[in-house]
Amino acid sequence: MCFEVKSRDLMARIGVIETKSGRFETPALLPVVNPAIQAVSPEELRSAFGFEAIITNAYIIMRHFGQEAARRGIHAILGFDGVVATDSGAYQLLVYGRVDVGPEEVVAYQEAIGSDIATILDVPTGWTDSREEALKTVLETAERGRQLWSLRTRDDVLWVGPVQGGKFTDLVALSARLMSGMPFDIHALGSPTLVMEAYRFDVLVDMIMAAKMNLPPDRPLHLFGAGHPMMFSLAVALGCDTFDSAAYAIYARDGRYMTETGTVRLEEMNYLPCDCPVCVSRSPEDLLDMPKDERTRLLAMHNLYACLRELRAIKEAIREGRLWEHLALRARSHPSLLKAFKKLARDYGKILERSSPTSRRKGIFIFSSFDLHRPEVLRYRERLLRCFIPRGRLLLLMPYPEQKPFSRSEEHDRLFRTLLSRLGEGWREVHLCLYGLPFGLIPLELDQVHPLSQYEFSGPEEGFYTWASDLVEEYISSRPYTLVVLVSDGSRLSLVVREACVKSGLELHVIEEADPWSEDGLSKLADYLARLLASA
Numbered sequence: 001m002c003f004e005v006k007s008r009d010l011m012a013r014i015g016v017i018e019t020k021s022g023r024f025e026t027p028a029l030l031p032v033v034n035p036a037i038q039a040v041s042p043e044e045l046r047s048a049f050g051f052e053a054i055i056t057n058a059y060i061i062m063r064h065f066g067q068e069a070a071r072r073g074i075h076a077i078l079g080f081d082g083v084v085a086t087d088s089g090a091y092q093l094l095v096y097g098r099v100d101v102g103p104e105e106v107v108a109y110q111e112a113i114g115s116d117i118a119t120i121l122d123v124p125t126g127w128t129d130s131r132e133e134a135l136k137t138v139l140e141t142a143e144r145g146r147q148l149w150s151l152r153t154r155d156d157v158l159w160v161g162p163v164q165g166g167k168f169t170d171l172v173a174l175s176a177r178l179m180s181g182m183p184f185d186i187h188a189l190g191s192p193t194l195v196m197e198a199y200r201f202d203v204l205v206d207m208i209m210a211a212k213m214n215l216p217p218d219r220p221l222h223l224f225g226a227g228h229p230m231m232f233s234l235a236v237a238l239g240c241d242t243f244d245s246a247a248y249a250i251y252a253r254d255g256r257y258m259t260e261t262g263t264v265r266l267e268e269m270n271y272l273p274c275d276c277p278v279c280v281s282r283s284p285e286d287l288l289d290m291p292k293d294e295r296t297r298l299l300a301m302h303n304l305y306a307c308l309r310e311l312r313a314i315k316e317a318i319r320e321g322r323l324w325e326h327l328a329l330r331a332r333s334h335p336s337l338l339k340a341f342k343k344l345a346r347d348y349g350k351i352l353e354r355s356s357p358t359s360r361r362k363g364i365f366i367f368s369s370f371d372l373h374r375p376e377v378l379r380y381r382e383r384l385l386r387c388f389i390p391r392g393r394l395l396l397l398m399p400y401p402e403q404k405p406f407s408r409s410e411e412h413d414r415l416f417r418t419l420l421s422r423l424g425e426g427w428r429e430v431h432l433c434l435y436g437l438p439f440g441l442i443p444l445e446l447d448q449v450h451p452l453s454q455y456e457f458s459g460p461e462e463g464f465y466t467w468a469s470d471l472v473e474e475y476i477s478s479r480p481y482t483l484v485v486l487v488s489d490g491s492r493l494s495l496v497v498r499e500a501c502v503k504s505g506l507e508l509h510v511i512e513e514a515d516p517w518s519e520d521g522l523s524k525l526a527d528y529l530a531r532l533l534a535s536a
């Protein structure tokens with residue numbers, strides 16, 4: 001196996017890809033190198049920026065260097081001693097409609113020049129392709145994938161099996177299944193560039209998920225043409241391990257300055273909000289006053305620094321288990337990104353939950369009810385509803401007191417002292433659950449389970465009440481309780497819980513108590529429970 005995973009969060013992973021020219025850590029951006037027009041040399045990409053892997057286009061290399069690249073090797077031609085990946089020319093096919101080489105020649109050439117990671121000449125699906133045309137690209141790409149195994153002569157090259165299908169997600173799924181049946185080392189999602197240029201990140205979510213759900217999870221997934229730092233966190237959270245892009249250079253030629261939240265035209269800027277070696281001592285004016293070549297080079301360098309900085313931040317977030325928070329922050333960069341993030345959370349929450357690690361060192365932040373879609377909260381809801389079996393037939397619902405965790409609070413001790421002394425053995429009949437926001441309902445036994453008392457919460461809003469109401473109703477209706485005692489403190493939540501209890505159809509007793517955790521309140525509760533248990 002060429003891929004080893006070290007850390008995970010959501011569907012993201014930090015991993016290592018091993019090739020014949022060395023290893024590199026993922027998630028990684030492979031800068032696209034075009035030897036004909038290169039603002040930053042491959043040697044510099046390694047020495048000044050620390051890039052361990054780059055990508056170039058085998059078709060362009062063939063046109064420029066022909067057999068010289070086969071004689072000297074791609075690493076010598078580019079002056080790069082790290083990992084060199086090659087794309088096949090499929091993108092040129094998409095843009096110009098045709099390339100004048102065949103799939104066999106492209107395979108042989110990449111082997112001859114010594115690519116570490118090579119790509120078959122796939123047939124990209126266009127954004128405007130009909131379904132029928134898209135299906136053809138899927139089947140033809142799969143056919144070329146099958147041909148590879150009789151064409152190749154070396155076994156030290158990692159081969160990329162591209163997944164096509166474009167916006168037709170069922171075709172993406174079909175393509176992924178066809179390609180995953182072959183022993184490719186890496187897969188790639190083909191033709192998303194136009195989707196990304198049109199800011200259709202929501203479509204991209206469906207495309208990537210359709211591919212991910214049908215590809216072997218132990219193979220890395222490459223996303224072609226994703227080169228903007230503002231969308232790295234989304235792509236990584238979706239399980240993309242590598243990207244390639246020429247955007248850093250193309251944007252630079254066009255005077256566009258990348259930040260992790262978007263792109264700005266240099267002439268519209270008064271300040272450079274960055275402390276990379278390019279920006280730290282310069283102003284936008286300084287850059288605009290320069291000859292174009294020099295400005296392009298410096299802008300390309302800044303753009304690369306911006307990409308690297310964002311990737312480092314993402315890796316740190318994965319390691320700390322707070323990629324959700326990081327993605328939520330980046331999603332605020334553009335409404336299209338937020339739309340995509342919401343789609344990911346709502347449509348694929350369960351898949352995110354299954355991919356996320358269960359152990360987490362840190363507490364979670366709940367900024368809005370949307371955060372109830374996060375994997376930790378879904379996992380709690382799922383386990384409570386599907387797996388939790390309460391002891392006791394009488395459900396006692398109490399408001400969650402201020403201090404968390406409840407089981408280590410004064411209120412906890414006071415409650416147990418009072419109820420034990422009044423109910424004795426009868427206490428075994430009572431099962432205590434606490435109601436509160438943001439989690440709606442927490443059985444005492446689960447009080448210390450992550451994240452139920454390891455969270456920070458920004459305060460109530462409508463969505464929390466709806467969530468709590470659904471949870472309480474579903475929980476009560478599916479448990480073997482015979483009656484419910486609700487201690488209501490008059491709060492909005494207590495009214496919501498009361499309504500949910502009524503809907504569940506169980507016998508309900510409500511005790512109104514403004515200060516339920518006081519000695520007095522608890523003593524009244526104990527009396528009530530004692531009478532109830534005696535009569536039942």
Ligand SMILES: [Zn+2]
Nearest residue numbers: 274276279302
């Ligand atoms: Zn900078």
